[in-house]
Amino acid sequence: MNKRIVIALGGNALGLSFQDQMTAAGRAAKIIAGLVRDGYEVVVSHGNGPQVGMIDRAMGMLAAQEPDLAQAPLSVCVAMTQGYIGYDLQNFLREELLRMGIDKPVTSLVTQVVVDRSDEAFANPTKPIGRFMDRDEAAEWERRGCRVIEDSGRGYRRVVPSPKPVDIVEIETIRSLLDGGQVVVACGGGGIPVVREGCRLRGVSAVIDKDFASARLAQMIGADYLVILTAVERVAVNYAKPDQRWLSRISVEEARAYIAQGQFAPGSMLPKVEAAVEFASSMPGRRALITLLEKAGEGLKGETGTVICA
Ligand SMILES: Nc1ncnc2c1ncn2[C@@H]1O[C@H](COP(=O)(O)OP(=O)(O)O)[C@@H](O)[C@H]1O
Numbered sequence: 188m189n190k191r192i193v194i195a196l197g198g199n200a201l202g203l204s205f206q207d208q209m210t211a212a213g214r215a216a217k218i219i220a221g222l223v224r225d226g227y228e229v230v231v232s233h234g235n236g237p238q239v240g241m242i243d244r245a246m247g248m249l250a251a252q253e254p255d256l257a258q259a260p261l262s263v264c265v266a267m268t269q270g271y272i273g274y275d276l277q278n279f280l281r282e283e284l285l286r287m288g289i290d291k292p293v294t295s296l297v298t299q300v301v302v303d304r305s306d307e308a309f310a311n312p313t314k315p316i317g318r319f320m321d322r323d324e325a326a327e328w329e330r331r332g333c334r335v336i337e338d339s340g341r342g343y344r345r346v347v348p349s350p351k352p353v354d355i356v357e358i359e360t361i362r363s364l365l366d367g368g369q370v371v372v373a374c375g376g377g378g379i380p381v382v383r384e385g386c387r388l389r390g391v392s393a394v395i396d397k398d399f400a401s402a403r404l405a406q407m408i409g410a411d412y413l414v415i416l417t418a419v420e421r422v423a424v425n426y427a428k429p430d431q432r433w434l435s436r437i438s439v440e441e442a443r444a445y446i447a448q449g450q451f452a453p454g455s456m457l458p459k460v461e462a463a464v465e466f467a468s469s470m471p472g473r474r475a476l477i478t479l480l481e482k483a484g485e486g487l488k489g490e491t492g493t494v495i496c497a
């Protein structure tokens with residue numbers, strides 16, 4: 188039977204301009220199509236941190252100019268990112284598969300993810316969005332009432348609430364598409380955050396971490412592997428310090444111990460390792476891989492990356 192994998196693509200690697208994104212999506216599609224050719228059943232999710240911040244800012248500037256236009260809710264900004272990133276990914280994937288002689292439908296799905304209204308994340312924003320800023324620009328955003336953090340030595344970024352994913356509204360559709368042999372792009376940007384209100388789903392102001400949403404998705408579709416692709420080949424302890432050490436294969440217990448030591452930066456590597464632990468500990472035999480996009484194939488063969496398993 189084919190192995191089922193969920194691939195989570197980092198939002199920072201997708202670039203900010205439309206041209207950069209097309210180049211990045213094209214590069215990602217080549218690699219993902221290669222995995223489909225190798226026999227993997229693939230669901231792709233993607234980040235949207237830089238992009239959702241850009242759209243939110245653009246909609247804010249528009250609302251300031253047009254008296255009749257209110258600021259777009261953050262949930263709608265997330266939906267916009269799913270649309271334009273999914274559009275590039277599905278077209279490049281389709282193209283690469285056709286080049287390989289594989290006529291497989293590719294669908295990107297507007298996906299809503301249910302969160303808990305009482306999640307403490309609403310009172311404690313941690314998810315970095317938008318571009319990296321210098322200290323002066325960061326101070327200006329803080330004066331406007333936004334929360335800002337320093338992000339892994341790369342500059343300052345705004346942060347917004349990032350509640351944990353509880354349920355995926357379109358999960359049956361994702362299962363049906365996969366069972367029908369399609370490649371699926373789902374849970375983009377962590378999914379559009381919604382809360383249930385009786386029969387209604389109401390969007391809330393948050394950005395769900397795509398690594399946590401991908402871990403949830405991987406559990407719900409019975410995936411064998413969660414593959415988190417980012418800008419580093421391996422996870423490190425003592426990251427960016429003189430005694431930095433790259434990790435190749437660690438158990439769930441070791442990963443939990445490193446988390447407790449504070450080895451991973453919140454908002455960047457920490458959610459990836461936590462998501463990997465959540466998936467790998469959910470059932471025996473499940474594994475999570477964190478590596479570079481270009482190393483995904485080698486990582487799945489156990490030749491590189493950081494593998495977390497029970
Ligand atoms: N312990 C660590 N090991 C490796 N990378 C780390 C670590 N702590 C922080 N990082 C940073 O986290 C980044 C990945 O997070 P981020 O760029 O936010 O993810 P994404 O690829 O999903 O956009 C790495 O490129 C690296 O700069």
Ligand SMILES: NC(=O)OP(=O)(O)O
Pocket residue numbers: 196197198199233234235236237315376377394395396397398
């Ligand atoms: N939504 C999300 O997790 O995006 P990034 O991967 O870009 O941070």
